[in-house]
Amino acid sequence: MNILIIGSGAREHALCLAASQSERVQLVFVAPGNGGTALMGGNVHNVCLNATALDDLLAFAVENVIDLTIVGSEQPLELGIVDLFRRAGKKIVGPTMDAARLESSKVFAKEFMHRHHIPTAGYHVFRDASAANAYVESTQTVFPQVIKASGLCAGKGVFIALDKEQAVNANNALFEERIFGDAANEVVIEDFLQGQEASIFALTDGIRYKLFLPAQDHKRIGNGDTGKNTGGMGAYAPAPLVTDEIRHKVEEKIIKPTLAGMAADGYPYTGFLYVGLMIDDQGEPFVVEYNARLGDPETQVVLPLMKSDFVAALQASVDGKLAEAPFEMHQKSATTVVIASGGYPDHYESGKAITIAGELFTMEDCLLFHAGTSYVDGRLTTAGGRVFSVTALGKTLKESIDKAYKAVEKVSFDRAYYRTDIGAKALNFQSMVVL
Numbered sequence: 001m002n003i004l005i006i007g008s009g010a011r012e013h014a015l016c017l018a019a020s021q022s023e024r025v026q027l028v029f030v031a032p033g034n035g036g037t038a039l040m041g042g043n044v045h046n047v048c049l050n051a052t053a054l055d056d057l058l059a060f061a062v063e064n065v066i067d068l069t070i071v072g073s074e075q076p077l078e079l080g081i082v083d084l085f086r087r088a089g090k091k092i093v094g095p096t097m098d099a100a101r102l103e104s105s106k107v108f109a110k111e112f113m114h115r116h117h118i119p120t121a122g123y124h125v126f127r128d129a130s131a132a133n134a135y136v137e138s139t140q141t142v143f144p145q146v147i148k149a150s151g152l153c154a155g156k157g158v159f160i161a162l163d164k165e166q167a168v169n170a171n172n173a174l175f176e177e178r179i180f181g182d183a184a185n186e187v188v189i190e191d192f193l194q195g196q197e198a199s200i201f202a203l204t205d206g207i208r209y210k211l212f213l214p215a216q217d218h219k220r221i222g223n224g225d226t227g228k229n230t231g232g233m234g235a236y237a238p239a240p241l242v243t244d245e246i247r248h249k250v251e252e253k254i255i256k257p258t259l260a261g262m263a264a265d266g267y268p269y270t271g272f273l274y275v276g277l278m279i280d281d282q283g284e285p286f287v288v289e290y291n292a293r294l295g296d297p298e299t300q301v302v303l304p305l306m307k308s309d310f311v312a313a314l315q316a317s318v319d320g321k322l323a324e325a326p327f328e329m330h331q332k333s334a335t336t337v338v339i340a341s342g343g344y345p346d347h348y349e350s351g352k353a354i355t356i357a358g359e360l361f362t363m364e365d366c367l368l369f370h371a372g373t374s375y376v377d378g379r380l381t382t383a384g385g386r387v388f389s390v391t392a393l394g395k396t397l398k399e400s401i402d403k404a405y406k407a408v409e410k411v412s413f414d415r416a417y418y419r420t421d422i423g424a425k426a427l428n429f430q431s432m433v434v435l
Helices: 010-020 035-040 054-063 074-079 081-087 106-115 129-136 164-175 244-264 299-305 310-318 358-362 397-408 424-434
Strands: 002-007 027-032 044-046 068-071 123-126 145-149 158-161 187-191 196-204 209-211 220-222 226-229 234-237 271-279 285-291 333-341 366-370 373-376 379-382 386-394
Touching: 002 010, 002 054, 010 027, 010 035, 010 299, 010 310, 010 366, 010 386, 027 054, 035 044, 035 366, 035 373, 035 379, 054 074, 054 081, 068 081, 068 310, 074 081, 106 123, 106 187, 106 244, 106 285, 123 129, 129 164, 129 187, 145 164, 158 164, 164 187, 196 244, 196 310, 209 244, 234 299, 234 397, 244 271, 244 285, 299 333, 299 366, 299 386, 333 397, 358 366, 366 397, 386 397, 397 424
Parallel strands: 002 027, 002 068, 027 044
Antiparallel strands: 123 187, 145 158, 145 187, 196 209, 196 271, 220 226, 234 333, 271 285, 333 386, 366 386, 373 379
């Protein structure tokens, strides 16, 4: 098989590694890829095509006899790449443009959940600043409130307002200052959910589904979950918070009703389904958000823990035979730490020379996934806000955390930044359970 992967981040690097290890795969192409995928060599090749150049991507897939395309990033899904490829008879993993609205429109997702009785926070939808500000200034509004741009914002279009002043500032930034452009033509203001967050990923053929191991992301830029939201500063899996009982609740109350509801509404959902959860003190799960693809950085811990053939499962999903596909996981833990450019998620500089100590590549069960890197003329430099995702596997969660941070020390560039507490909340949770 020849595989095409669409995207340029650490998630796509992880997808390339998983695909290249399959016995079914001959060649792996990634468009546009990054410095890490350029350095993989062997059967992996970067393609100089933008992830949103849909017609060019289809032409490449036809010309190079691509047997299966995997969509890593969200923008091509919003633009309808799955619809385009299917019309051309090309197999592709992902939801249609209509189904991808579960991610590309938070208004669509909230109205869908309300209609199908899927647990989520209470919400209101606004289309201008005056109405949104009138709502948050009402004496009946209880803070905190969560304010979200409805459209795609690379994980950054969310504000947690602790009081009226913060809420008004957020509304004005979205509607008046247009900091996220047309993605904030509609804004959702939600009740604040208390609890702990977790991420569950499913692969589905529209009816049947398989679950990957649950993970937990770290969205905030600073230690202790402080500061601005980012695309994710680290993750670990499996998340001990998601017990077998909670997982069963998620399946029965969220995943099954989501797939059934999408089918009933005329938008059968296929591909990867990401469910961002808030789990309250009673162990009840609520949907914080849907994503129409695998998450980043969670992919960098979930895929390395997959024991069975990843591509075989994807092939079964597009053929409607997912129930027959093996879907086994390693009995290990994985942690990934994101190394970012100084200043991220705000202004940051690119083009910084990168140094990687050779011993990193000899460390057992350690993987270096490139995100924002460029490899040109034998020179590796930074080319994004999140630069690397350093993953380590271990027999225990603590072992994987310790190994990941030892590996992080082997990577350096000017103003490199990373959180030092990835996984700490899980260790604390485990300690409380033991006590």
